[in-house]
Each structure stands twice: as structure tokens, then as C-alpha cells.
Amino acid sequence: MASPLYAIPGAASGAAATEPAAAAVATAATAAARTVNEVLAQSQVMEVLAELDRDLVGLAPVKQRIRDIAALLVMDKLRANLGLAAAGRTAPSLHMCFSGNPGTGKTTVALRMAEILHRLGYVRKGHVVSVTRDDLVGQYIGHTAPKTKEVLKKAMGGVLFIDEAYYLYRPENERDYGQEAIEILLQVMENQRDDLVVILAGYKDRMDTFFRSNPGMSSRIAHHIAFPDYAPAELLQIAERMLAGMNYRFGDGTVEAFASYLRLRTQQPHFANARSVRNALDRARLRQASRLFAEPDRVLGEADLTTLAPADILASRVFQANS
Numbered sequence: 001m002a003s004p005l006y007a008i009p010g011a012a013s014g015a016a017a018t019e020p021a022a023a024a025v026a027t028a029a030t031a032a033a034r035t036v037n038e039v040l041a042q043s044q045v046m047e048v049l050a051e052l053d054r055d056l057v058g059l060a061p062v063k064q065r066i067r068d069i070a071a072l073l074v075m076d077k078l079r080a081n082l083g084l085a086a087a088g089r090t091a092p093s094l095h096m097c098f099s100g101n102p103g104t105g106k107t108t109v110a111l112r113m114a115e116i117l118h119r120l121g122y123v124r125k126g127h128v129v130s131v132t133r134d135d136l137v138g139q140y141i142g143h144t145a146p147k148t149k150e151v152l153k154k155a156m157g158g159v160l161f162i163d164e165a166y167y168l169y170r171p172e173n174e175r176d177y178g179q180e181a182i183e184i185l186l187q188v189m190e191n192q193r194d195d196l197v198v199i200l201a202g203y204k205d206r207m208d209t210f211f212r213s214n215p216g217m218s219s220r221i222a223h224h225i226a227f228p229d230y231a232p233a234e235l236l237q238i239a240e241r242m243l244a245g246m247n248y249r250f251g252d253g254t255v256e257a258f259a260s261y262l263r264l265r266t267q268q269p270h271f272a273n274a275r276s277v278r279n280a281l282d283r284a285r286l287r288q289a290s291r292l293f294a295e296p297d298r299v300l301g302e303a304d305l306t307t308l309a310p311a312d313i314l315a316s317r318v319f320q321a322n323s
């Protein structure tokens with residue numbers, strides 16, 4: 001059965017008639033751009049880059065790589081406007097690998113990346129479909145291809161984010177259906193790269209092993225972006241950002257308490273960077289709520305309701321285990 005997934009959408013720029021109205025408008029609006037600033041003004045991509053800078057703490061190398069990719073796409077647009085697009089192959093390959101430990105911002109950055117790709121007209125819709133092995137691979141013979149194709153259909157026009165992508169490959173199992181999913185992915189990554197960006201994510205060492213065993217996949221990934229663990233000062237800053245976003249804040253002495261908490265927590269197993277920070281703050285908010293709940297007659301003002309006290313942090317099990 002010929003699947004529409006394997007059809008290469010009109011490669012020539014004259015294919016606009018079959019594209020959604022938004023894409024056609026974007027193409028028309030950028031048609032005359034001759035300067036970087038014109039492309040930036042038309043695509044409004046600087047807003048997303050500025051947001052990325054502002055909202056995400058640290059990640060300097062990641063942010064730089066994203067600016068580089070944005071620059072490449074801007075040049076691509078300017079080249080296309082001058083009729084310089086390479087014959088037969090209009091879009092640069094933008095499949096990526098985000099490697100790093102849990103909670104280092106991979107999923108968050110993938111969402112921003114999709115928005116940038118969309119604004120620069122690389123993908124039509126800019127949505128992210130986030131999956132793991134179980135969404136792609138079936139349990140029985142004949143189940144994998146339809147599953148993978150269904151996911152690809154949903155992701156077309158946007159970004160397919162495959163978390164812990166290395167689980168697709170299980171060499172210890174000779175007849176593993178993951179291989180079937182990988183082969184379908186490879187074809188679509190090659191043939192429809194002008195309308196779908198695949199981002200593989202996961203631990204660095206496992207990703208490296210996966211690529212060594214799957215050279216076909218490795219050769220289709222144009223950008224390898226490493227997400228480092230956050231430094232203690234960055235984790236604190238992330239905590240303050242998160243609290244501000246929820247209309248909470250650290251009270252007197254609470255930053256110090258949280259810094260001590262982080263010193264202990266980072267030594268423990270399963271520490272997951274910014275995700276652990278978020279979880280710790282959620283638990284601190286629970287303790288704050290219980291603390292206030294215990295004084296039912298007290299009038300609670302704005303300061304009471306928004307402030308986390310040192311006790312809300314210091315009651316954590318992390319301190320008990322080490323005392």
C-alpha cells in the first residue's frame with residue numbers, strides 16, 4: 001500500500017496552491033526581503049530568540065547553536081529570494097539530537113525551536129509531537145509500521161520529538177520491531193525534511209552508542225546539541241524564575257535554605273536538574289500551605305500567601321537523611 005507519507009511534497013516553490021493559507025501568506029510577505037533585518041522583521045523570529053534568552057537560565061552554548069541555526073535559515077531565505085536555492089534540494093537538513101541529563105531543558109528548548117522553525121517558514125505549523133518508543137513500536141508483527149506512520153502524519157508540518165530515542169534499537173533482541181520504526185523514520189527524514197524536523201533526545205552516552213550502531217540515523221542528524229547540567233547558581237536562579245512565574249517568592253533566609261537543599265540534593269541519586277528544582281518547589285508550597293492551614297483564625301495577607309519561609313524548605317527529607 002502506497003502511503004501518502006512517502007510522497008515528496010511539491011519541491012518547486014510553485015506548489016503554494018496546495019499549501020495552507022498561512023504558509024502562502026508568509027512566503028509572499030518575505031518574497032522581497034534582501035537584508036537580514038527585513039527577514040527578521042517579517043518573520044518576527046527575534047521575539048522568540050529574545051524570549052529564549054530571557055526565560056531560560058544559562059544554556060549559553062545551546063542558545064548560541066539556536067542562533068546559528070536561525071542565521072542559517074535567514075540566509076536560506078535570502079538565497080531563495082535571489083533564486084540561489086540549490087536545484088532539487090531547497091531545504092537544509094535540520095534534524096537534531098539534544099543530548100543531556102534529565103531536566104536540562106531539552107523538551108523546553110524543542111518547543112522554542114519548533115516556533116523558530118515555523119516563523120522562518122521551515123515548517124508549516126510549528127507544533128511538537130512528543131513520543132517515546134511505545135508510541136512508535138507495536139507489540140505484534142504488522143503493528144509497528146501503522147503506528148509509526150500515524151505518528152509521522154500527526155507530526156508533519158512540525159517537529160517530531162523522540163525522547164530516549166535509543167530505546168528504538170534493541171540489539172539484544174534479534175526480531176525487535178524497533179528496527180522497522182527506525183527504517184520508516186529514516187525514509188521520511190530524508191524525503192520529507194522540508195516539512196518535518198525530527199529531534200532525538202536522551203542521555204549523551206546512550207545516544208552516542210545508538211548512533212554508532214545506526215550510522216544511517218547518525219548521518220541524517222545535522223545538529224548535535226549538548227545540554228550540560230546546571231551549575232548550583234543556575235539552579236537557584238531557575239528556582240527564583242519558577243517561583244516568580246507562580247507568584248511566589250523566597251522570604252528572608254529562604255534562598256540560603258534552598259541553596260543548602262540543592263547542595264545535598266545534587267549529591268543524591270536521581271537528581272534531575274531543573275525538574276528536581278520544580279518538584280522541590282512544589283513540595284515547599286505544600287508545606288507552606290500546611291503551615292498556614294494550621295492557623296485557621298489568622299488573617300492571611302498577600303505576603304503570607306506568597307512567601308516561602310526557610311522552614312518550608314528545611315523540613316525536607318533531604319536534611320533529615322543527612323543530620
Ligand SMILES: Nc1ncnc2c1ncn2[C@@H]1O[C@H](COP(=O)(O)OP(=O)(O)O)[C@@H](O)[C@H]1O
Pocket residue numbers: 055056057058059100101102103104105106107108109238241274275278
Ligand atoms: N534553563 C532553564 N531555565 C528555566 N527553567 C528551566 C530551564 N531548563 C529547564 N527548565 C524547566 O525545568 C523543567 C524540566 O525541563 P525539560 O525541558 O522538561 O527537561 P528535559 O526535557 O531535558 O528533561 C521544565 O519545567 C522547564 O521549564
Ligand SMILES: [Mg+2]
Pocket residue numbers: 106107108163
Ligand atoms: Mg524531556
